[in-house]
Amino acid sequence: EPEVTQTPSHQVTQMGQEVILRCVPISNHLYFYWYRQILGQKVEFLVSFYNNEISEKSEIFDDQFSVERPDGSNFTLKIRSTKLEDSAMYFCASRVENTGELFFGEGSRLTVL
Amino acid sequence: RKEVEQDPGPFNVPEGATVAFNCTYSNSASQSFFWYRQDCRKEPKLLMSVYSSGNEDGRFTAQLNRASQYISLLIRDSKLSDSATYLCVVNGRGGSQGNLIFGKGTKLSVKP
Numbered sequence: 001e002p003e004v005t006q007t008p009s010h011q012v013t014q015m016g017q018e019v020i021l022r023c024v025p026i027s028n029h030l031y032f033y034w035y036r037q038i039l040g041q042k043v044e045f046l047v048s049f050y051n052n053e054i055s056e057k058s059e060i061f062d063d064q065f066s067v068e069r070p071d072g073s074n075f076t077l078k079i080r081s082t083k084l085e086d087s088a089m090y091f092c093a094s095r096v097e098n099t100g101e102l103f104f105g106e107g108s109r110l111t112v113l
Numbered sequence: 114r115k116e117v118e119q120d121p122g123p124f125n126v127p128e129g130a131t132v133a134f135n136c137t138y139s140n141s142a143s144q145s146f147f148w149y150r151q152d153c154r155k156e157p158k159l160l161m162s163v164y165s166s167g168n169e170d171g172r173f174t175a176q177l178n179r180a181s182q183y184i185s186l187l188i189r190d191s192k193l194s195d196s197a198t199y200l201c202v203v204n205g206r207g208g209s210q211g212n213l214i215f216g217k218g219t220k221l222s223v224k225p
Contacts, residue, residue, distance in 0.1 A: 104156035
């Protein structure tokens with residue numbers, strides 16, 4: 001069964017460091033997303049991406065965040081200068097159309113010290 | 114008013130019990146509704162979509178009341194494996210498109 005894959009599964013970094021989280025969406029999907037979940041909190045939307053550009057972003061997705069689809073398969077989330085409050089589980093998701101089921105990866109846990 | 118609001122629980126029920134979860138949403142223009150399930154420290158997974166006429170999938174029944182902006186999930190004959198957090202999910206923009214907004218979830222614990 002096709003799945004969304006994410007790397008790394010866990011990353012520990014120092015405050016102020018840059019972090020890149022990687023995702024490989026399901027191959028025939030066209031819409032890509034990043035969500036995050038702080039421990040004990042709800043799943044929060046960060047950004048959606050379609051046709052090689054951001055289609056929507058939340059207030060959380062400030063200038064410290066960026067996304068890129070550098071080739072035909074990878075979809076990355078970069079945090080330029082991490083803060084303690086960036087510690088969370090980051091989920092990549094994809095779907096075929098802009099409606100319907102959203103398929104999530106297993107997540108990348110980011111710990112900022 | 115929060116975009117998607119759920120009773121956080123936890124709901125502690127014995128095996129075989131029937132349990133109901135409720136959810137309210139604030140965007141009256143939303144047209145896509147889902148229940149996702151999330152196991153501890155795992156990713157959310159789709160349990161079922163919610164249709165206007167109500168829909169059933171085995172032991173699970175979902176209902177939608179657009180006038181009240183209310184969604185429900187009923188689990189009959191609950192199993193130990195149903196223990197998880199159940200997330201009410203609604204699309205953020207009008208119509209059926211746009212990013213999905215998650216409720217905080219209702220935790221269910223099914224005991225032997």
